[in-house]
Amino acid sequence: VAPDTELVARVRRGDVEAFGQLTERYERSLLAAVLVNVHDVQAAEDVVQETLLLAFRWLGTLRDEGKFGPWLMQIARRQVVEAIRARRVPVAGRVDNSEHEVAQNDNSQIWIEHEYLLSLVAQLPDHERVLIGQRYFDGHSMAEIAAITSRPIGTVTKQLSRAIARLRSWWDKENLR
Amino acid sequence: MKPNAAIEDRLEALGVTLRTRPPVTDRVMDEVRRLAASGATEELPTLLPRATIRRHRQLITTTTRRLKRTAIAAAAVVVVFLVGVWLWIGKESRAWAQVVDAVRAKPWVHGVSQPAEGTEKLEMWFSMRNPVQAVRYGNWAVYDDGRSGIRQEYDPREKELYRLTAPADTDKLTRSIQTIFSDLFRGSEQLGPDFGGNRIAKQERRRVSDQGQEWIEYTLSLEGASSLSRVVFRVDPQDLLPQSMEYFDTKSQVRFVLDYLEDGPSDIYALGVPRSAKIVNRVPKPDLARVIEGVRNSRERFDSYYAIVAETKDLPWIGQSTKWWQAETLGQVWCKGDCWRVEQGWPHNMRDQRFYAPAEPPGEGTDKMAWWKNHLKDFNFQPSGVCDGKAIYAPKRASSGPMKTQENTVWESWQKINSGTGKAWAASFGPAGAFMPELYAYPVGIGKPSRNSVAELDPNPSGDLADALLLKYRHHSTNPNVIASCRYWVDPARSYVTLRYELGEAVDTKAGPEAKWPDTYVADELSQAPSGIWYATVVRRLSPGKVASSGKRLSQTRWFFVDFKADMPDTLFKPGPLAVQKTTTAPVSSRGTSNLRDIAVAMHGYHDNHGKFPAAYTVNKQGQPLLSWRVQLLPLLGQGELYKQFHLDEPWDSQHNRTLIEKMPEVYRLPASGAYSVPGAKVKDPGQTNYVVPVGKETAFPGSNAMGVSDIRDGCANTIMAIEVDDEHAVIWTKPEDLPFDSADSGRALAALPKRGFWAVLCDGSVRWIPKEFDPKYLRAAFTRAGGEAIEW
Numbered sequence: 001v002a003p004d005t006e007l008v009a010r011v012r013r014g015d016v017e018a019f020g021q022l023t024e025r026y027e028r029s030l031l032a033a034v035l036v037n038v039h040d041v042q043a044a045e046d047v048v049q050e051t052l053l054l055a056f057r058w059l060g061t062l063r064d065e066g067k068f069g070p071w072l073m074q075i076a077r078r079q080v081v082e083a084i085r086a087r088r089v090p091v092a093g094r095v096d097n098s099e100h101e102v103a104q105n106d107n108s109q110i111w112i113e114h115e116y117l118l119s120l121v122a123q124l125p126d127h128e129r130v131l132i133g134q135r136y137f138d139g140h141s142m143a144e145i146a147a148i149t150s151r152p153i154g155t156v157t158k159q160l161s162r163a164i165a166r167l168r169s170w171w172d173k174e175n176l177r
Numbered sequence: 178m179k180p181n182a183a184i185e186d187r188l189e190a191l192g193v194t195l196r197t198r199p200p201v202t203d204r205v206m207d208e209v210r211r212l213a214a215s216g217a218t219e220e221l222p223t224l225l226p227r228a229t230i231r232r233h234r235q236l237i238t239t240t241t242r243r244l245k246r247t248a249i250a251a252a253a254v255v256v257v258f259l260v261g262v263w264l265w266i267g268k269e270s271r272a273w274a275q276v277v278d279a280v281r282a283k284p285w286v287h288g289v290s291q292p293a294e295g296t297e298k299l300e301m302w303f304s305m306r307n308p309v310q311a312v313r314y315g316n317w318a319v320y321d322d323g324r325s326g327i328r329q330e331y332d333p334r335e336k337e338l339y340r341l342t343a344p345a346d347t348d349k350l351t352r353s354i355q356t357i358f359s360d361l362f363r364g365s366e367q368l369g370p371d372f373g374g375n376r377i378a379k380q381e382r383r384r385v386s387d388q389g390q391e392w393i394e395y396t397l398s399l400e401g402a403s404s405l406s407r408v409v410f411r412v413d414p415q416d417l418l419p420q421s422m423e424y425f426d427t428k429s430q431v432r433f434v435l436d437y438l439e440d441g442p443s444d445i446y447a448l449g450v451p452r453s454a455k456i457v458n459r460v461p462k463p464d465l466a467r468v469i470e471g472v473r474n475s476r477e478r479f480d481s482y483y484a485i486v487a488e489t490k491d492l493p494w495i496g497q498s499t500k501w502w503q504a505e506t507l508g509q510v511w512c513k514g515d516c517w518r519v520e521q522g523w524p525h526n527m528r529d530q531r532f533y534a535p536a537e538p539p540g541e542g543t544d545k546m547a548w549w550k551n552h553l554k555d556f557n558f559q560p561s562g563v564c565d566g567k568a569i570y571a572p573k574r575a576s577s578g579p580m581k582t583q584e585n586t587v588w589e590s591w592q593k594i595n596s597g598t599g600k601a602w603a604a605s606f607g608p609a610g611a612f613m614p615e616l617y618a619y620p621v622g623i624g625k626p627s628r629n630s631v632a633e634l635d636p637n638p639s640g641d642l643a644d645a646l647l648l649k650y651r652h653h654s655t656n657p658n659v660i661a662s663c664r665y666w667v668d669p670a671r672s673y674v675t676l677r678y679e680l681g682e683a684v685d686t687k688a689g690p691e692a693k694w695p696d697t698y699v700a701d702e703l704s705q706a707p708s709g710i711w712y713a714t715v716v717r718r719l720s721p722g723k724v725a726s727s728g729k730r731l732s733q734t735r736w737f738f739v740d741f742k743a744d745m746p747d748t749l750f751k752p753g754p755l756a757v758q759k760t761t762t763a764p765v766s767s768r769g770t771s772n773l774r775d776i777a778v779a780m781h782g783y784h785d786n787h788g789k790f791p792a793a794y795t796v797n798k799q800g801q802p803l804l805s806w807r808v809q810l811l812p813l814l815g816q817g818e819l820y821k822q823f824h825l826d827e828p829w830d831s832q833h834n835r836t837l838i839e840k841m842p843e844v845y846r847l848p849a850s851g852a853y854s855v856p857g858a859k860v861k862d863p864g865q866t867n868y869v870v871p872v873g874k875e876t877a878f879p880g881s882n883a884m885g886v887s888d889i890r891d892g893c894a895n896t897i898m899a900i901e902v903d904d905e906h907a908v909i910w911t912k913p914e915d916l917p918f919d920s921a922d923s924g925r926a927l928a929a930l931p932k933r934g935f936w937a938v939l940c941d942g943s944v945r946w947i948p949k950e951f952d953p954k955y956l957r958a959a960f961t962r963a964g965g966e967a968i969e970w
Contacts, residue, residue, distance in 0.1 A: 016213040023202045028195045040696070045201055052205045056212065114191040121188075136188040137195050161181075168184045 001147040005065040012059060023052050025148065026069060029133025030076050036122040037080050047083050051076045066150060069130035120170050128163035135160060190594055193571050285441035288422065288433030299431065302441040311441065313448050320445035327460065330628060331450040338445065338454040342461065342625045350374050361395070361410060364417045368395060372408060375399035400567060459626045465634040468646055469625055471673040476600050476619035480706040481513040483743035485549045486612045489532065490733040501736045502539055502548065503532040507556050508612035515566040515598045516750035519608045522556030525946070534943060536894065546738040561608030563752050569594045569606050570752040591752035614737040617698065618674045618712040622663050623648060642666045645676055674711035676700050707741050772844050773938040776868060776899055779813035781942065789883040793872045794913030795825070796881045802913040803828045806870065806878070807845060816842050829911040838864035841910045847901060865907040870899045871926070873918040875961040877940055890963035893940035897959045900937040902930065923957045
């Protein structure tokens with residue numbers, strides 16, 4: 001598995017296809033990040049697409065090639081705000097109803113189960129959020145994440161454990177109130 | 178169990194759901210290649226001006242904080258409601274005769290929770306004689322009176338008292354808890370069979386000793402829709418009165434110490450709610466309640482069925498809608514009572530065709546269901562979810578290796594997503610919600626109004642659906658400035674089937690609410706199930722914000738082909754072993770096939786200009802071959818300057834033309850990556866190409882003679898224009914050399930083809946993966962232009 005730094009360098013040298021590998025690596029993490037504020041899956045996918053295209057256009061501005069993931073998340077956040085401000089996406093697809101009767105909004109029901117967890121993941125520091133996304137949303141193994149991020153597997157494991165512990169404490173705290 | 182296992186399970190489940198979405202990489206990369214070719218990448222000093230970034234950050238932070246605050250409040254409400262509903266003891270029954278005298282004299286049960294540090298105590302009361310219960314948490318209060326069917330709820334933040342309808346399954350909940358307590362009072366060995374809407378899957382009764390005190394302890398393990406997983410009662414063996422009750426769910430545990438009172442609260446004001454609280458009435462009027470109930474009945478009582486669901490969408494680039502058989506994806510649904518199974522399928526070559534393109538389109542009057550059943554084999558189906566009547570399961574992919582695409586995923590096991598059953602829960606599971614016809618005909622959004630939801634019925638709507646009833650909902654969301662608005666037109670004469678619905682948002686502005694209707698669903702055709710319940714067979718979705726250049730809103734259409742007589746064995750609904758679905762799938766070749774497509778487009782451009790495709794090669798007056806068709810196409814591929822550099826009257830290997838070999842355009846270069854169709858496809862020489870046409874007197878390129886569309890008598894969709902060969906057969910791009918083909922000696926040509934299959938573009942411009950299993954007889958037919966054969970791709 002090629003590290004992000006190598007792929008970013010290859011794209012900068014003109015190997016456009018290397019960007020496809022970066023895209024595959026992060027697209028589900030990005031979708032998860034966008035869905036926190038955009039509750040329509042197709043609209044969220046559009047935002048992800050825009051984010052990746054902007055990332056390609058602006059790759060020259062990325063200072064630290066090893067921070068491609070967090071940088072991508074920043075662009076995604078900006079695109080969400082833009083989309084909401086331009087009213088291109090519905091921000092309120094969810095309906096709170098004690099009988100589990102929710103608004104029929106095409107695929108948006110998928111996320112009702114997970115919405116709260118997504119909002120917690122969104123509160124993690126960028127580097128932990130990226131790790132959670134790579135592990136659980138994009139489905140990479142620990143060894144692959146270590147290779148992608150050019151970090152020792154022990155560091156990745158520790159950081160991931162810290163992120164999960166943080167999520168768990170937030171989850172428990174919120175639900176015991 | 179590891180302390181973090183629960184959160185990891187939730188993350189895994191979320192990941193599974195995310196990965197059911199088709200990947201966007203292909204779309205992104207198409208655009209990226211276009212950008213790269215146009216040199217549109219930029220070096221920007223910063224992404225945005227810093228002031229703008231700060232504003233965005235503030236907005237994001239504020240939104241996140243607001244969401245967090247609301248989530249905390251919502252979680253508190255959920256706890257209150259869960260306990261309230263769960264403990265609602267109601268109607269008198271004969272079981273009372275067996276209640277011990279002490280309880281008979283003190284007809285209220287009172288429970289107080291042990292508050293965790295920093296939390297308020299939770300208190301509840303329920304009457305043993307009347308269906309009345311009350312809950313208090315801090316200043317929050319809920320009072321349910323089953324006699325009137327009204328729930329009252331006080332929100333101290335806004336000092337508002339809401340009047341709401343009691344939950345629909347109140348009777349069932351009441352009866353189940355009543356039975357449990359009756360059993361406890363009798364000291365029964367077994368309790369149940371249900372508790373608060375959950376099935377008791379396992380129970381244990383044992384004697385325990387705690388600090389010198391003997392207890393009878395009942396432990397109930399629960400299965401069902403709510404998150405409640407376990408309840409433990411401790412009963413005093415002397416008087417058989419429960420002394421404590423402790424419930425556990427995946428999130429928390431709460432223990433109530435129980436006591437028995439002469440009197441309980443007579444109304445919600447007795448719980449400390451100020452009489453000055455503003456009353457907000459959300460109980461629907463009888464006519465609205467009747468419609469809501471009608472919709473719910475039709476949804477829940479919809480017949481068992483098997484359905485094939487085709488999804489098609491407008492294609493702005495060809496200026497038309499796809500037909501019912503040109504599916505982008507296909508769904509299959511089996512539904513029997515509370516059990517269902519959903520699978521989703523993609524055409525084998527979707528990446529390159531965008532939608533399913535059968536060799537022969539169906540004729541007029543075709544039985545659409547039968548036609549689809551015959552063409553299911555052309556799709557790769559993957560399981561999306563199954564409900565066995567007790568819980569919903571989604572497939573979990575094999576853990577080794579990163580997922581590449583949805584289509585070639587290998588699934589290894591089922592993962593329990595939640596314990597919900599029934600259509601409302603099916604709707605909450607994306608793939609099921611997307612493919613079940615009854616969920617479009619009877620959306621779960623048409624529900625009883627609630628605290629955050631206001632409903633209104635317009636019996637005489639204006640517009641073209643004047644005979645319908647219009648239901649309007651306004652849902653206050655987590656963002657206080659945004660209100661989700663839904664409008665449903667239902668037909669009271671046809672089992673309340675929904676004819677149209679709109680989901681939108683209304684943003685409160687200084688000038689008043691501003692409404693938008695970005696998402697509209699229209700039932701274009703209706704049909705009737707054997708039970709008489711109506712459903713839509715064609716539903717069109719007008720996508721929000723997606724508008725064609727003509728100004729028309731783009732639409733997606735779902736076509737429901739439903740068979741109510743299909744045989745559905747029970748095994749379909751079991752989350753049993755997952756077969757690894759291995760079909761001959763095409764290897765990824767986005768860039769390579771894009772080249773083929775560009776070549777085909779250029780060929781047709783050439784045809785437009787000259788009335789014929791280019792000849793395989795040009796010749797001089799003596800008939801000696803000079804330059805390849807690849808040179809002739811250059812002006813159509815944006816390489817006009819390069820074309821001008823050629824000496825067209827000289828052969829490819831003349832002293833001048835030789836110097837141009839190294840200038841081979843990218844479109845003729847197969848990407849050097851193992852991911853593409855030809856293994857190890859690194860072109861040996863910078864001037865060699867893997868794109869060739871079949872050359873021979875029976876092919877579309879019979880040497881120096883040029884052919885036109887009218888000469889391709891087998892039809893453009895049945896004739897190969899160009900293919901990708903492997904490195905061994907790569908040729909110098911300017912050289913008049915291609916794949917020689919002679920039907921009398923076809924073995925030689927076929928032997929030269931890549932062994933594992935290859936990509937080809939047909940004369941109609943469609944790109945196809947020709948697998949190694951492809952029948953050689955048909956392959957020969959595909960190479961000839963007028964052999965009289967039709968190909969079954």
